[in-house]
Amino acid sequence: MSLVAIDIAYLARVLQDILAIPSPTGYTDEIARHVCEELEQLGIEYELTRRGAIRARMKGHSPKAARAFVAHVDTLGAQVKFLKDNGRLELVPIGHWSSRFAEGARVTVFSEKGAYRGTILPLKASGHTFNDEVDTLPVSWRTVELRIDAYAKSAEDVKKLGIDIGDIVAVDPQPEFLDNGFIVSRHLDDKAGVAVMLATLKALIASGETPMVDIYWLFTIAEETGHGATSILPPDVASLVAIDNGTSAPGQASEEFGVTIAMADQTGPFDYHLSRKLAQLCRDHEIKHQKDVFRYYRSDAAAAVEAGADVRTALITFGIDASHGYERIHMHALRSLAELAAAYALSPLAITRDTRNFSGLKGFTHQQVEEAEQTLAPEVEEPEPEAEE
Template identity: 40%
Template sequence: MDFVNLDYILDQLIQLCSISSPAGNTQKAMDYLKRQLDDLGISYTSTNKGALIATIPGQEINVHRHIAAHIDTLGAMVKEIKSNGRLKLAKIGGYNWNTVEGALCYIETGAGNRYSGTILNTHSSAHVYEDHAKQERNDDNMELRIDEKVKNQDDVLSLGIDVGDFVSFDARTRVTESGFINSRHLDDKASAAILMGALKHIKENNLLLPYTTNFMFSNNEEIGYGGNASITPETKEYLVVDMGAIGEGQTTDEFCVSICAKDSSGPYHFDLRQKLVQLAQRHKIYYKVDIYPHYGSDASSALRAGFDIVHGLIGPGIDASHGHERTHKDALSNTAELLIHYLLAQ
């Protein structure tokens, strides 16, 4: 595909992954997106919950489309300051502790100070603990080791660290010469970058969309209610751009745009799914249709909230979801192409 600026999408992805934004603490990422939208000359509003909605007026103003990607990520919060100066954590979002064991992380205090650390199991030394490998990785057996001279609770408190402070995981973003993107939080910053690429393409080419379209960057998807509000009454179709799930029994790979037929909330709208499939076929876009068994989206949360909408879900195929994820430039390209063809279609 040569009509969308893939370099721009990649740059947006890298920049977004460098900004910590666990659900509940996403303002820095939203401020970054506001600056990008200002540079493109695209108007936007912020919701009371902190989501960002950019609007492109269309030929038909009485019918709207709603496009959503989420900017919030998995993370944690300080649950307890332990007597040994380490931190017990409470998870934000759904993941297993083994996926962040050994991860570099950051604690952000209420005053805005930032400290680095590492997430470990409490019996982390193989030379000391016989059950090092067998110890269960659960809430009680995981802790954060702070990169400061702290030996007790008072030492930690003196840094300004306290219960309720947010913890984010270092994304460790890396793009290989072969086109693979390795990073945490590709769910869903890859899709947010794709939305930015679509907005840039529309604006720079003065494209007239058939319908007024609202692009939402939601901020609470990982905790279940990111895109379930601030949907205009004129909205008929709601398309989420989120990761395509890869694994045993799935058709999705790291190179396609994945079109979701069903997730844990139930089937997505059949007619919209077929429209997306036909667009992909017509424009020779590499796609796969899949079912995501343990998954929910901003669109499914909007349906639970009672909105009368047609809902769909597409996204780049991403491996090792909610772990250290990987996708390929081709998946970004195929997803961006399908999204733009959808936006231009009646």
């Protein structure tokens, strides 16, 4: 089976569109609406949970041992913690990210009366006033504040604007799509994964192929705060593949090109058989790939397993530089991910026992236990001792 063709222009357009929609965890209604509208245009049936997580289905030849892909539409952000006497706002982060990457960010704060623009600044932001103290200020969320672009000289002024404690703050993505394929933006985690899923869906529809089993496409709304795919997973799903970012950094094998298959994250190893099947599909279709292990990372798949779902899980990623900061990826990785996801969706069902939640030992899987054959090193002849004079 040859690889399906991925519409790169569509992938890029979808990514640009969803990057433009603010969606910190807890503020995802509009992006959920947008993704649903995109699914409607593709002709894919979907359903929406109370809070806005999305479950779409592509029908296969059988509903049993269904497969699922998952990516999250929510991003990092901040929330108003306190209205300060100087008219500025103290913040707390939404998700886990450093205030180092918040300093200087242009943002929107969403109040009940409407949205306001502003900038996150260090407490000592003027070099002309504080001189070297600007450089010695500690990095923490307690040492930054939000300056609102409206008249606000006191906490009372802020209240008059309608801004209150708990209001959501969205950070501008500032995306750049370069001609050489690099994409630089905040919130590529995981809006790039969402774009990959939609591009994969489009490619599968265009191919006219019907998968062996039903394929579910899950879009979650609270991954950055640890919830992930906890309540949206259908009971017939036997395998769940998360599509997210892989951290390309010193000590990591992730790359900004090709697919990075995560073999484990901080919650433990991913499924032995599913991860190796994905790697084999890469080899079969000559998709550039590498494997990695992440120490400080969790995904939608981890949340599903922790919630008690008995599913095989895997994580396939696009290499991202400066994750949760000023992120950079490459279109080569996104295309490669879409190609792998489509190949997996159309691949035969290898473990037929997975059609049942419970069964006997018959058909249960094996793992490698035999010792590997070793090639002996060639014998090296000892040099003749030199004759004594």
